[in-house]
Amino acid sequence: MSLPSLPASGAPGYPSGRGFGLRAIALTYLAVMLLIPLAVILADGLSEGLSGLWYQVSLPQARHALLLTLWTSAVMTAINMVMGTLTAYVLVRYEFPGKNLLNSLVDLPLAIPTLVTGVMLVVLYGPQGALGGWLESQLNFPVIFAPPGIILALLFITFPFMVRAVQPVLAGLDRTQEDAATTLGASAWTIFRRITLPPLALPIATGALLSFARAIGEFGAIVIVAGNIPMYSQTAAVYVLGEVESENRLGASAVSVVMLAIALAIILLVDWMQRRSKQVRA
Numbered sequence: 001m002s003l004p005s006l007p008a009s010g011a012p013g014y015p016s017g018r019g020f021g022l023r024a025i026a027l028t029y030l031a032v033m034l035l036i037p038l039a040v041i042l043a044d045g046l047s048e049g050l051s052g053l054w055y056q057v058s059l060p061q062a063r064h065a066l067l068l069t070l071w072t073s074a075v076m077t078a079i080n081m082v083m084g085t086l087t088a089y090v091l092v093r094y095e096f097p098g099k100n101l102l103n104s105l106v107d108l109p110l111a112i113p114t115l116v117t118g119v120m121l122v123v124l125y126g127p128q129g130a131l132g133g134w135l136e137s138q139l140n141f142p143v144i145f146a147p148p149g150i151i152l153a154l155l156f157i158t159f160p161f162m163v164r165a166v167q168p169v170l171a172g173l174d175r176t177q178e179d180a181a182t183t184l185g186a187s188a189w190t191i192f193r194r195i196t197l198p199p200l201a202l203p204i205a206t207g208a209l210l211s212f213a214r215a216i217g218e219f220g221a222i223v224i225v226a227g228n229i230p231m232y233s234q235t236a237a238v239y240v241l242g243e244v245e246s247e248n249r250l251g252a253s254a255v256s257v258v259m260l261a262i263a264l265a266i267i268l269l270v271d272w273m274q275r276r277s278k279q280v281r282a
Contacts, residue, residue, distance in 0.1 A: 038260065045257035047250065056254035064231050065239035066258060072147055072235070073215035076154040081208050084162025085200065091163070092170045106163050109156055117156050118224025121149060125225075145227035150235060153221040158211035165207030166200055173199060202277050206270050213266040216259055 045053055056062060091103055109117065125132035125143040135141045143149045173196065181191045219237040226233040228242070236259055243252035 041253055041256055041260065044249065045253035047253075052250065053254045053257060056251045057258050059251070061230050061234070062239060062251065062255055065234050065236045066255065068147065068150075068234070069216060069236040069259075072150045073154060073212050076151050076158065076215055077208050077212045079151075079155060080158060080162045080211050081204055084159060084207060084211075085166050085204055088163045088166040088170055092167060107160050109158075110160050114153075114157060114218065114220030115224060117153060118221040121152055121156070121221070121225050125149065125152070144225050145229065146233055149225035150222055150233065153225045154215045154218060157218060157221060158214050161211045161214060162204075162207040165203045165210065169200060169203045170196075202273060205273060209266050209270050213263045216263050
């Protein structure tokens with residue numbers, strides 16, 4: 001005896017009231033937690049119009065903080081694209097002792113407070129540390145309280161985004177073409193460049209963009225390693241805190257709007273790339 005099938009959503013007999021209630025709860029939660037705060041900060045940043053926003057973000061200290069944030073995030077992203085892809089390749093294609101532990105440790109930066117990340121880097125690379133002291137005294141290369149410390153902190157925090165974007169796609173690739181190229185005498189680099197890498201282009205770009213977007217708003221680790229030195233190591237997020245403490249709410253909101261706009265543009269770009277990739281595959 002066959003069991004009666006449930007009516008489809010929207011069909012006669014389907015409890016449409018229940019579906020409406022679920023949608024209302026989800027949309028209300030989304031509005032309260034996301035849309036309303038975004039609207040409030042946007043309205044506050046534009047309270048004196050576009051000219052007022054531009055004046056606040058074009059102040060020398062604000063402009064330097066934004067540019068420092070952008071270029072350190074860009075350098076971090078470039079390094080992450082190479083090393084994150086390399087790490088994903090090693091985790092997928094090679095077997096070695098401790099592989100499962102290493103695979104688990106990749107996600108550790110997502111689990112620990114970013115302030116702890118800053119403290120770890122200060123202990124390792126600070127002027128009082130053996131490595132940091134040697135770099136500063138012998139090579140005149142300060143790490144902590146300088147831009148290199150910002151890049152290191154961002155690399156640590158965003159590393160999982162790159163690896164986890166590439167790893168599942170790499171694991172799912174059909175290796176038939178690679179085996180055939182090996183049989184024909186192609187070198188390992190040629191196989192990687194011409195066969196393995198092209199399908200990874202979208203995951204690499206997605207991981208890079210998400211890493212960059214995450215780096216734009218990082219605060220916890222940066223406030224520890226950068227030292228909050230205006231016009232030298234003060235990033236946009238730390239600048240916003242300083243403006244709040246100085247009771248310049250408009251300045252804080254204006255820079256926040258710029259950071260939000262950059263992050264939103266990146267997220268929309270990632271979404272567009274993923275939808276276009278699905279359309280091409282279809």
